[in-house]
Amino acid sequence: MSMDEYKQVFLESIDAIENISKHLQPKMPLLSELQLTTRQESIMILFIRQENITMSEMAERLGISKSAVSQAMNKLEKEDLLIRSINENNRREITMRLGETGIELKRQFQAFERSIIQDYIAQLPLEDIKKVRDVIVALDRIIQQGETTKDV
Structure with missing residues (x-):
């Protein structure tokens, strides 16, 4: 991509x-x-x-x-x-x-x-909601790590 x-x-x-x-x-x-x-x-x-x-x-x-x-x-x-x-x-x-x-x-x-x-949320499959959560958590982790290494 x-x-x-x-x-x-x-x-x-x-x-x-x-x-x-x-x-x-x-x-x-x-x-x-x-x-x-x-x-x-x-x-x-x-x-x-x-x-x-x-x-x-x-x-x-x-x-x-x-x-x-x-x-x-x-x-x-x-x-x-x-x-x-x-x-x-x-x-x-x-x-x-x-x-x-x-x-x-x-x-x-x-x-x-x-x-x-x-x-609204209950209209979506729970697995899809969990995937969105997982992606957001992963993005948060990547951003935190990126910002932490900039501070060093």
Whole structure:
């Protein structure tokens, strides 16, 4: 396969993912209403999926500084999505929990995931879904290895 063919398949894949996103976005009305930045949305989705994550772990997972996470948190607190507080057992540590709006967003997000799986993903053979997952995981590994060797 030539580089042009790889490029074509890659661009078609990106277009399909963007189209999927565009069609599914209305299923999360609260997320649209909040007008969060991409970083703030990423923080919320990460926290919804893993509520015991620390700000340091969040920064590492998102590839941003702790300061950037902290800045994004200001808007999330203002919207009552996340609440930061000092850990009484270790006063140097900040804990986070969902605020009332965050709890509603989590409920919508879980309903959204169930809906997508039931309405669309379950229409595809499970083996095909597993192959897509395997390809994405393999691509992630290749990219990580490539970026790691560039840093050396």
